[in-house]
Amino acid sequence: MNGQEKGGTLVSPFFAGLLCRCPECGRGKLLRGLLDVRAACEDCGLDYSPHDTGDGPAVFVILIVGGLAVTLAFMVENAFALPVWAHLIYQIPFVLGASILLLRPLKATLIALQYRHHVAGFNDKPSD
Numbered sequence: 573m574n575g576q577e578k579g580g581t582l583v584s585p586f587f588a589g590l591l592c593r594c595p596e597c598g599r600g601k602l603l604r605g606l607l608d609v610r611a612a613c614e615d616c617g618l619d620y621s622p623h624d625t626g627d628g629p630a631v632f633v634i635l636i637v638g639g640l641a642v643t644l645a646f647m648v649e650n651a652f653a654l655p656v657w658a659h660l661i662y663q664i665p666f667v668l669g670a671s672i673l674l675l676r677p678l679k680a681t682l683i684a685l686q687y688r689h690h691v692a693g694f695n696d697k698p699s700d
């Protein structure tokens with residue numbers, strides 16, 4: 573990401589979300605720990621407090637991981653005809669792991685999209 577303008581108009585929300593970076597500058601970290609949002613960007617000082625993703629990231633995780641888990645179960649059942657309990661051996665780690673891996677970038681992407689589209693109090697100041 574070279575050539576970023578002041579105001580962060582050139583930072584893609586999907587780039588910022590995938591890397592869990594600040595939607596304004598694309599450099600500062602957005603999240604602390606697993607899912608806690610920092611108070612402000614350590615690089616540009618953007619206040620993150622207006623964000624409000626609610627259950628949005630969890631809904632996307634449920635839809636994506638649920639679809640993948642069902643597809644995987646059908647493929648394994650078709651290939652090996654396992655009993656139901658045997659599916660749990662790989663399904664539980666898959667669902668837990670995929671959910672944890674996807675939650676961070678999906679939450680960061682939703683926050684970046686809120687920032688880009690001036691939702692939830694982001695960028696209430698008049699542009700100059």
Ligand SMILES: [Zn+2]
Pocket residue numbers: 594595596597598599600613614615616617618
């Ligand atoms: Zn920043």
